[in-house]
Amino acid sequence: MYFKEMDIDQRTKKALKERGFQKATEVQESAIPWAMKGDVIVQAKTGSGKTLAFLIPIFEKIKGNENDAIILVPTRELAQQVEKEAKAIAKHHGIRTVAIYGGVSMDAQVKALPAGVIVGTPGRVMDLMRRKHLDLSKTKIFVLDEADRMLDMGFIDDIRWILSKTNPNRRMMLFSATMPPEIQRLARRYMKKPKNILLSEDSISPDAIKQYYVECTERTKMNKLVGLLREDPGKYLIFCNTKVRVQSLAKRLRGQGFPAHEIHGDMRQGSRTRVMNDFKAGKVNILIATDVASRGIDVHGITHVVNYDVPRYPKDYVHRIGRTGRMDRDGKAITFVTPEDDEFLRRIEEYMERRIKRMDIEDGRVEEKEDYRRYADVYGMVHVRFTLATEAGEWDIVREAEKNGIAEDSIGKIDIHGKRGTMKVHYRHADKIAKIPLFEEFKIQRGS
Ligand code: ADP
Numbered sequence: 001m002y003f004k005e006m007d008i009d010q011r012t013k014k015a016l017k018e019r020g021f022q023k024a025t026e027v028q029e030s031a032i033p034w035a036m037k038g039d040v041i042v043q044a045k046t047g048s049g050k051t052l053a054f055l056i057p058i059f060e061k062i063k064g065n066e067n068d069a070i071i072l073v074p075t076r077e078l079a080q081q082v083e084k085e086a087k088a089i090a091k092h093h094g095i096r097t098v099a100i101y102g103g104v105s106m107d108a109q110v111k112a113l114p115a116g117v118i119v120g121t122p123g124r125v126m127d128l129m130r131r132k133h134l135d136l137s138k139t140k141i142f143v144l145d146e147a148d149r150m151l152d153m154g155f156i157d158d159i160r161w162i163l164s165k166t167n168p169n170r171r172m173m174l175f176s177a178t179m180p181p182e183i184q185r186l187a188r189r190y191m192k193k194p195k196n197i198l199l200s201e202d203s204i205s206p207d208a209i210k211q212y213y214v215e216c217t218e219r220t221k222m223n224k225l226v227g228l229l230r231e232d233p234g235k236y237l238i239f240c241n242t243k244v245r246v247q248s249l250a251k252r253l254r255g256q257g258f259p260a261h262e263i264h265g266d267m268r269q270g271s272r273t274r275v276m277n278d279f280k281a282g283k284v285n286i287l288i289a290t291d292v293a294s295r296g297i298d299v300h301g302i303t304h305v306v307n308y309d310v311p312r313y314p315k316d317y318v319h320r321i322g323r324t325g326r327m328d329r330d331g332k333a334i335t336f337v338t339p340e341d342d343e344f345l346r347r348i349e350e351y352m353e354r355r356i357k358r359m360d361i362e363d364g365r366v367e368e369k370e371d372y373r374r375y376a377d378v379y380g381m382v383h384v385r386f387t388l389a390t391e392a393g394e395w396d397i398v399r400e401a402e403k404n405g406i407a408e409d410s411i412g413k414i415d416i417h418g419k420r421g422t423m424k425v426h427y428r429h430a431d432k433i434a435k436i437p438l439f440e441e442f443k444i445q446r447g448s
């Protein structure tokens, strides 16, 4: 459906046209009419256009009086981003907007209050309410954006507190990529007969993303990443599990001549905003981040999301890779997996109900590889059937295997009967079987 055919304010239509938006996305088309009538709970995947699904109805309902609408979001970056979208519409209505979030001085934010539309993070909103700078007793619309993320970040009590001090007759909208029980309880407690709009969940990630994993060790990781950056250039968002690892990777990449930038929670808000804007504008094409940046940030044209570290929770994996492949664009998600990470990779695959393909980066080539995990037994061993090219014993095979990079402790039982035989090898070394010159033929099979 085209926005111009929708029953919404002309000024909003003008703003949408200016932004180049013509057709409503699925979530917008289904949520907007209901949101104009009453409370709504909307579950739709990341990148589906939820922001406009609540902004458009807001501007149908408010006149721009004091603190008419408040939108709670989990992170500072998201507060800035949503406020920017709100402002683009608000200016056509003559309504003022403000973003309030922590990490910066309160003064400017206090001066901008009251405003018609407030976008804020729970901590700073609570702070300003306690200091009597912010009064939500007449607020008409209350939006919770990325509700599941707020739950993850431990904001649920803050949200309850804020809600308990907000005009009880307000309208409420709740947006989330998933609907954990805690969020459902919150909705039952604070919302009035909400309409549930359930589109596809985030749990299965969009098909637009090609997902790969790369076997590596802590020692080979860096070289493989450098190989990838050289061979498959693009706009990279690279995740590490800790701030310290973000900093150290950024430094090492810069040392190798890559203009890598970093973003994490310890940086001053000013620098974070600057880096984000440069990344958006394409001035920075390699950004290394902690999970802080992984949710809600909408940057166009990210071609590669790299998990330099495997995230510890499958949910974080989904959030991270959701930064690419947005709005019908193709993207790649590449996860570096050390032997210690195998278990986490398996959990991610279980959660997503899909297999991640294997690729390797070696000698300047990036290519898809056979995934030998499929053949591995519970000990990670695959079964190799071979025919010998010359007469050889067990120890000849071990020696040749070791020469070609297969560690002795990755080799299991070897049986030889005349020219034929079998051996077990850890799946991470299965590629190297082909290099053993003693074999005329071999076949890798499921271990038992
Ligand atoms: P979500 O909150 O569901 O993750 P966003 O609201 O951040 O998604 O939207 C994702 C991207 O899609 C943004 O860049 C936004 O500008 C763009 N977008 C939203 N609605 C439309 C539309 N109707 N037509 C084209 N692009 C849109």
Ligand code: MG
Pocket: 050, 051, 145, 146, 296
């Ligand atoms: Mg969103």
